Structures are given as structure tokens and as C-alpha cells.
Amino acid sequence: MRNPLSKKVVEIKPSGIRKFFDIVNEMDDAISLGVGEPDFDTPWHIREEGIYSLERGRTFYTSNAGLKELKTEVAKYQHRRFGLEYDSVSEVMITIGGSEAIDGALRAMIDDGDEVILPQPSYVSYEPCIVLANGVPVIVELEEKDSFKLTKEKLEAAITDKTKILIMPFPNNPTGAIMTKEDLEGIVELVIKHDLYVISDEIYSELTYGGNHVSIASFPGMKERTIVINGFSKSYAMTGWRLGYACGPKNILSQMLKIHQFAIMCAPTTSQYAAVEALKNGDEDVEKMRTAYDQRRNFLMKAFKDMGLQCFEPFGAFYVFPCIKEFGMTSDEFATRLLKEEKLAVVPGTAFGDSGEGFLRISYAYSIDDLKEGLDRINRFITRLREQKD
Amino acid sequence: MQKKILDAISKNSRYSTEDLAAMLGTDGNVIEQEIKKMEEETVICGYPTLINWDKTENEKVTALIEVKVTPQRDMGFNKVAERIYKFDEVESVYLMSGGFDLTVIITGKSMKDVARFVSEKLSTLESVTSTATYFVMKKYKEYGIAMTGGKVEEERMLITP
């Protein structure tokens, strides 16, 4: 028989998270600080709207780009929260999570061999999606000394005459880094100078602590060269509903919509009705969850300080990214031993790119009590390691 | 800071001072001072525990009583309410808008207990003109916390990207 498989697909490395997931799954009584989704249930008024839509028999396809009402609410929301102005008819499309929007944007914009600048550590899906679209990922390694921000110097060094797209993964999973208005200025300058396009993954835009998120699309001259990706998973605790969206210039969106129309048809109808309610009446829920995350973030930072574990202060998402280089182990070894010896699952930083080596991703999408239990285990583990070293 | 503390303890009064301080990014002294101040100002009035008595051997009966009163001279609603809420068995008293004046929630050991309270204590007050008593059959939720169902299981997978 012939080999049924595509070389391109076979060559894609399985996600580092997947490997770890398999190990964790074999332990029956492990606890975890390794989850990348909110611990909150979707607020009831949003779920209720989903249930109601089912009761009303709204069980059909919506138009390809999504419910008109939802697109209108998305445009209003982007304006209200981030000062962006999108035409709800031609510049907004509803997708199956931010995930589909990432894939669609890359596929719509990449020709064979186009280079895509990808800052890492970052979310696991960008790199394989670039490869699947026949693009060439050019990795920029973010560093702790820069608070894991993308600097102008690093970006400039990565740009070639083949560069077409820059991925902006902020607020960042796994580091929790954000880019402020000032941080973005230099980036914007280069993007415009080199005529690049930006895919800005703003899925954590509601989860910033100490200041509102600034979208790179809000800079003059940037809206027409930026696809903003956002969604409901993180801000409204709706991961399982599989709903996100892309906003951007019509010429790009219409091609993304073509892919979506043939590959997906439309995003789930029930989720779309629920999402209308989320955007209309969910601001307070978001605020509440943000407050809770912020408390946990403070709690973790304090605990790491007390343990003497180096950790830069993250201002976004719900992750901390402590440094474990003092123990002379790889992230993988550390995480594996922590799991075996203390039955605590965390994610090795390398699951998000080679530059995550020496770090761990610890999620604070957990109650204070769960965090305490997890921290106790980390503390026991590193105390033992330090004793052995002496 | 006061608002932050209140938000943090409104659903869980058992956080230790150190934990609260860590969560709110301040130190323990500040927390203690602020809480003390709020206790003195009776912004914080107490720290009761939410108990589902139905799950214990002890039986408790709760009733909601709609009370109509005629405020007497020199004795407005506040005075009447006070005469009612001083009784130990009275859990809550609210002044209402609408068809009646006070909502009184009381708990007793038995229906007889409650009936005795209404007939002997409440309706005999001079200013009380009528009462209507409703017994609570089941409590689903109190203080924003669901009382039915068991412990919620973790539904999330242990590791997700």
C-alpha cells in the first residue's frame, strides 16, 4: 500500500504538552496547576441564553460569518474596550475559538516560503499552523531580562525581505507578559517601515492587571495591516463553547471567510446566541473574574518570593513563569520529577518553545486553596533539591 | 483597600490575615487594621457560618412572616422592627415596600415553636395588625451559595495548553 500520509503533517512535532499530558494521565491521584482554561463556570445568564436558544429551536446554521447580532456586539465591544472601530458586516467574522481564527488568518495570508516572525515562548498552535500553511516560522526568543516582551531590536534582527507576518501573542500564554502602549511603539514603527502584517492574538485581553490592554491595531496605520484575534474562552470562561472571532481589514477577512465557509460552514449556533448575552451583559462577570485572578496572582508572587524562587511579575493572562535554572535541571526533568515525587502537574516551559527552557508554566486558574496545596508541594520539592545540593 | 477586603471575604470569611495580605498585595498589619476599623464601624457585622441543617440530625424550621403594622405615635417602623428583631429566634427583619410592612424570618425547632412565637409574641404586639406565616420547605441557596447537590467535581483535564 502507498503511504497515506502527508510528509508535511508527519513532520510536525507533537505538542510538548501532549507528551506531558500522557504522563500525567497515568498517575491516578495527581493534582494539577497545569490547566490553560478558567476554573470558573460560564456565568449562568450566558449559559441560560444558550439553553433558551435550544428551547426556541434555534438549531440551524447561521450565516457563514456569524449571527448579525453577534457581529454587531463584537464591533461594539471592540470599540468600547479597546477603541477599535470595525464595520460589523465586513470586518468581523465569528470562528470556532481563537484557534480557527489563527489558522484561517495564516492560511489566508501566506504564500509558499513567506516568513512569519513568531515570538516564543508562546501558545502551541502558531508554529504548526504556519507550517501547515506552507509558511516559514522565524522564531524570536523572548527573554526574562526583557520581561518576555518583544523588543524592537529583536524584531529588527529577525526581519528579512521574505518576512510577511508578525505574530503578536500578548497578553502571553505561557509567560503572562504584556505589551504596553510604550512597548508597542517601536514595534509599530518597524512593522510599517517593513510593510508587514500583524496577527495579534488578544484572547487574554480582558485579563490584564494594573492597566487596560492596548491593541496594536489601535495605532495609526495599523488597523489596515492587523488581524485582531479574540474570543470568549478566557474572558467569559467559555472554553468548551468553542467560540472566537477575527476582526480586520475587509480584503483579508473576505478571504478568511472563504476558507471558513468551505472548511467550517459556521461557528456553533447555540454558542453564538450565548455569546451575544456575554457581550451585552457580561462586563461585570469579567470584572469579578479578573479581580479573583489578580488576588491569586498576588498570592503566588508572594509565595515564590518567600520560597526564594525567581519569578518575573506577569501582568496578564493567568500564568506565572518561574525560573528553575538554579536547580541545574531541564524544565522537562523538573516537571517530571515534581510530578513523580510530589504528584503535582505543571507544564515545562519548553512546551511553548525552546526559549522556555529553564522555566515552568504555573496556572492560577485555581482556587486559593488549590494553589496553596500546589505551592506546598513545590516548596517541599525545591527544599529537598536545595538540601541535596548543599 | 476596604472594598478589596470586603470583596475578598464576602464569600469566604476564613482566609487568614496572611493569605488576605498576600492576595491583596499588602501586609498583614494593614489588613488587621482595616478589618478592625470595619468591625468597629459595623461595616462588618459578624462572621456566621452557612450550615445546611437538613443534613444534620438537628431539625430546624424556618418561616417567613409577612407583618403589617400601624406605626404608633413616637414609634415609627424602626421601633417596631427593633421590638421584633430583639427576639432570639428572629433571624432577619426587613422593612418592605408594597402590600405589607415587615418581612420577619424566624427559625425554631418545630412548627409548633414557630406558631407559638407568632401567636404569643408577634401578633400580640400592639402595633402589629396582621401576620401571614409561610413555612420554608427546602432551602436551595443562601448567601449566594447553593445548598443542594454535593461537592463539585473538577471537570477540566489535568493539563491543557
Ligand SMILES: Cc1ncc(COP(=O)(O)O)c(C=O)c1O
Ligand atoms: C494564546 C492563546 N490563543 C488562543 C487560544 C485558543 O483559544 P480558543 O480556541 O479556545 O479561543 C489559547 C488557548 O489556550 C491561547 O492560550
